[in-house]
Amino acid sequence: MECIITIELGTNAVRVFAFDLKSNIIGSMKGSYPTFHTEPDYSEQDPEQIFITMLYVLKNFLTEKIHSKKYKVRSICFSASMHSVLAIDKKGVPLGNAITWADNRGKKEAQELKKHPLGKILYTATGTPIHPMSPLVRIAWIKDHDAQKFKASDKFVAIKTYIIQQLTGEYVLDYSLASATGLMNIHNLKWENDALYFAGITAGRLPDLVPVFYSAGKLRKEYQTSLGLSASTKIITGSSDGCLATLGAGVWGKGKAVITIEDSGAVRVAGKQVLQDEKQRFFNYLLTEKFYVSGGPTNNGGIIFDWFTKQFGDFKNRFDIEFCMEDLIHEASKIHAGSDGLLFLPYLLGERAPIWNANARGVYFGVNIKHERSHFIRATIEGILYEIYSIGKTLQEHRTINSLSINGSFASIPFCSQMIADIFNKPVNLRKNSDSIGLGAFLLCATDMGIYKTLEEAAQTVTLPDSYKPQKADHEMYMKYFPVFEKLSTKLSDEFGEIAGLQK
Amino acid sequence: MNQFFLQQGRSGELQLFPHIVEFALKKNYSIQLNSLPPAATESIRIYCITEGKFEWAIQDRHFTLYPGDITMILPGQKFGGSRGFLDIGTLSWIHLQVEKFDPLSKTLLFGKWSSLSKTESFTIAKILMMDHAPFLLRLSEAENILLDIKHEILNQEIGYATRANHLIDELFILLTRQLTRQNNPGRDFPQTFMKLEQTLRKNLNHQWTVEEMAALVGLGTTAFNERVKKYTGFSPLNYLINIRISEAIKMLKRENCNVTEIALETGFYSSQHFSTTFKKLTGYTPSEFRKKNILND
Numbered sequence: 001m002e003c004i005i006t007i008e009l010g011t012n013a014v015r016v017f018a019f020d021l022k023s024n025i026i027g028s029m030k031g032s033y034p035t036f037h038t039e040p041d042y043s044e045q046d047p048e049q050i051f052i053t054m055l056y057v058l059k060n061f062l063t064e065k066i067h068s069k070k071y072k073v074r075s076i077c078f079s080a081s082m083h084s085v086l087a088i089d090k091k092g093v094p095l096g097n098a099i100t101w102a103d104n105r106g107k108k109e110a111q112e113l114k115k116h117p118l119g120k121i122l123y124t125a126t127g128t129p130i131h132p133m134s135p136l137v138r139i140a141w142i143k144d145h146d147a148q149k150f151k152a153s154d155k156f157v158a159i160k161t162y163i164i165q166q167l168t169g170e171y172v173l174d175y176s177l178a179s180a181t182g183l184m185n186i187h188n189l190k191w192e193n194d195a196l197y198f199a200g201i202t203a204g205r206l207p208d209l210v211p212v213f214y215s216a217g218k219l220r221k222e223y224q225t226s227l228g229l230s231a232s233t234k235i236i237t238g239s240s241d242g243c244l245a246t247l248g249a250g251v252w253g254k255g256k257a258v259i260t261i262e263d264s265g266a267v268r269v270a271g272k273q274v275l276q277d278e279k280q281r282f283f284n285y286l287l288t289e290k291f292y293v294s295g296g297p298t299n300n301g302g303i304i305f306d307w308f309t310k311q312f313g314d315f316k317n318r319f320d321i322e323f324c325m326e327d328l329i330h331e332a333s334k335i336h337a338g339s340d341g342l343l344f345l346p347y348l349l350g351e352r353a354p355i356w357n358a359n360a361r362g363v364y365f366g367v368n369i370k371h372e373r374s375h376f377i378r379a380t381i382e383g384i385l386y387e388i389y390s391i392g393k394t395l396q397e398h399r400t401i402n403s404l405s406i407n408g409s410f411a412s413i414p415f416c417s418q419m420i421a422d423i424f425n426k427p428v429n430l431r432k433n434s435d436s437i438g439l440g441a442f443l444l445c446a447t448d449m450g451i452y453k454t455l456e457e458a459a460q461t462v463t464l465p466d467s468y469k470p471q472k473a474d475h476e477m478y479m480k481y482f483p484v485f486e487k488l489s490t491k492l493s494d495e496f497g498e499i500a501g502l503q504k
Numbered sequence: 505m506n507q508f509f510l511q512q513g514r515s516g517e518l519q520l521f522p523h524i525v526e527f528a529l530k531k532n533y534s535i536q537l538n539s540l541p542p543a544a545t546e547s548i549r550i551y552c553i554t555e556g557k558f559e560w561a562i563q564d565r566h567f568t569l570y571p572g573d574i575t576m577i578l579p580g581q582k583f584g585g586s587r588g589f590l591d592i593g594t595l596s597w598i599h600l601q602v603e604k605f606d607p608l609s610k611t612l613l614f615g616k617w618s619s620l621s622k623t624e625s626f627t628i629a630k631i632l633m634m635d636h637a638p639f640l641l642r643l644s645e646a647e648n649i650l651l652d653i654k655h656e657i658l659n660q661e662i663g664y665a666t667r668a669n670h671l672i673d674e675l676f677i678l679l680t681r682q683l684t685r686q687n688n689p690g691r692d693f694p695q696t697f698m699k700l701e702q703t704l705r706k707n708l709n710h711q712w713t714v715e716e717m718a719a720l721v722g723l724g725t726t727a728f729n730e731r732v733k734k735y736t737g738f739s740p741l742n743y744l745i746n747i748r749i750s751e752a753i754k755m756l757k758r759e760n761c762n763v764t765e766i767a768l769e770t771g772f773y774s775s776q777h778f779s780t781t782f783k784k785l786t787g788y789t790p791s792e793f794r795k796k797n798i799l800n801d
Contacts, residue, residue, distance in 0.1 A: 030737040049750035222787030310691040318690030
């Protein structure tokens with residue numbers, strides 16, 4: 001029997017999935033790697049450890065779940081977190097660690113560029129919001145602050161580029177991941193000259209741009225041997241986590257949106273047109289040459305409820321956060337929608353869409369003497385989801401959304417899924433125990449193999465039942481409070497700036 | 505609770521306990537100037553407060569101790585009353601001579617009297633010396649242990665030497681456990697694991713055991729194994745191999761040292777062990793891997 005393997009190079013871990021050709025999951029395995037914060041704004045990962053972890057997990061997975069069951073691997077498809085930057089020298093050896101999406105070292109550069117007219121030109125051309133997350137800003141930062149490294153580096157690549165190069169010898173980057181670098185023109189699919197100029201590099205210092213279906217050469221002999229794979233196993237470049245999660249949720253074309261909430265979160269729509277937003281609030285990334293995934297990201301997803309649990313949860317066993325969270329959610333479920341007037345702004349980590357204010361901070365608002373601990377629990381969850389709704393609401397200024405697909409560990413908690421349906425007043429569907437990114441990568445491979453004629457056809461095979469229906473009374477209650485939430489989020493802008501200044 | 509004062513060389517009761525330098529319980533009724541000037545010694549000093557309030561300076565940092573508090577001063581650390589004298593109140597202390605103490609390599613050997621295994625005392629030393637900073641613990645059991653030690657030493661019933669030494673071991677074990685719990689409330693596993701990761705990287709050539717790693721985060725081995733597996737996808741020892749090979753790869757690519765040096769530096773038993781593990785995973789021997797990366801030039 002034949003199978004397809006997908007490899008997701010995620011924020012904290014690599015996840016490997018195997019699918020049979022009918023899209024059933026054969027098995028999965030994960031392996032985590034650390035993120036280093038050597039300075040307050042820094043967030044780095046070791047490319048060698050990511051490679052070794054990937055190799056280790058893949059090898060164990062193949063041995064335990066694939067070879068032992070006589071599956072033949074047809075192709076391997078990659079997905080990766082967006083925005084990573086790794087400098088490598090002439091020999092292809094990494095110059096230190098890779099910079100991840102969460103790194104904020106370029107915040108000053110990003111702020112200046114955003115105010116400059118060039119900022120808007122670059123946003124329109126590249127689809128990537130001007131933000132420290134963008135590799136455009138990072139490379140410029142290295143040029144200005146680490147001249148030695150800038151000079152020593154032959155290329156600036158994505159982590160995925162490096163991993164695929166280690167396996168096959170080719171330096172490639174798919175249009176999809178490239179469209180999140182802030183360096184590629186999403187309209188003509190070439191490295192954008194103005195962006196290259198700002199970063200201080202030529203196109204020769206970036207990987208070659210290829211379609212998401214591109215097959216990046218053969219697996220090196222040594223890895224064929226150690227992994228037990230044949231030379232005919234196709235290595236497919238694939239796309240980014242965000243774009244594949246959208247495809248894997250079956251969101252293609254009108255009326256649908258996908259909400260992903262892990263530690264951070266995003267609300268996305270997909271279509272053939274770029275979403276033009278005057279206020280530059282949304283990203284426009286490419287899934288394929290003609291298809292855009294647009295939306296807004298939030299910093300403050302499940303990580304905020306993690307924070308709350310760690311501070312205020314009742315730990316019965318050391319480190320048993322799962323149990324503790326279940327307890328809190330049980331408590332929250334006893335409080336009415338709207339938390340009897342207690343509001344929470346979840347901006348502990350500053351915020352991206354839709355307010356794009358790095359200085360924003362958390363606020364509990366409207367506390368009165370009758371509020372109890374359980375109100376705070378519920379208000380915290382409601383605040384995280386009001387923020388998601390505020391992205392969705394802004395998106396609806398441009399697109400009609402009739403139904404929502406959700407994924408990610410936080411959004412899939414039944415209590416949260418129902419609350420999303422209620423706040424949005426739209427039916428919500430999700431696939432239980434599934435990974436949308438892996439499924440998206442599978443659909444890509446399957447289309448490449450001719451199982452589906454187009455990605456659109458592939459996306460349409462993803463049908464999810466409406467798992468949660470909106471409850472009218474709760475929706476109405478949430479809509480009484482949401483305007484206050486929305487007003488506070490912008491009204492406090494000055495005070496956010498002041499307090500953030502004092503917290504430095 | 506009666507006062508007592510035993511001192512090595514002067515008190516015959518300590519004849520069988522050459523490692524106990526001083527052991528006492530004192531009820532201090534009056535302040536005597538200069539009764540506790542700041543000083544460093546070669547022994548480990550453990551103080552336990554029963555009554556009163558004590559103002560102390562440890563390594564030039566000011567601490568206030570209340571009943572139930574316990575503090576430990578490592579060899580070479582400066583300790584004394586904040587105002588140079590011993591405050592009014594009741595306290596007990598024990599001063600112990602250790603066989604070896606090296607703050608740089610974080611080695612601490614208790615000596616033959618202790619029945620702690622080599623691994624156990626390695627881990628205890630790591631934890632006690634982790635941040636170099638002096639610490640204060642809430643540990644009410646400590647007072648009772650000290651009283652039991654006193655009881656054994658003074659009554660000299662059959663087996664008293666063994667029992668007293670066991671109790672000193674127990675004191676160190678409880679101190680260590682309490683210190684990990686106090687430093688880490690056990691809420692944030694990712695952060696705790698990150699700290700452990702850093703410690704492993706700094707001591708990559710040490711032959712880590714799961715027991716040692718578990719102790720550093722304040723968990724038993726079973727719970728530790730489960731947590732690590734859930735969080736990282738690997739068993740603790742396999743995770744460690746991950747770090748070892750990743751570090752080895754960097755050295756193979758960047759540095760001129762030979763493969764044996766890299767093997768030992770990154771914690772493999774031998775170059776053979778390194779080569780086998782490396783090849784199994786990557787398909788290359790370390791030398792082939794290095795050659796490939798230089799040939800790419």
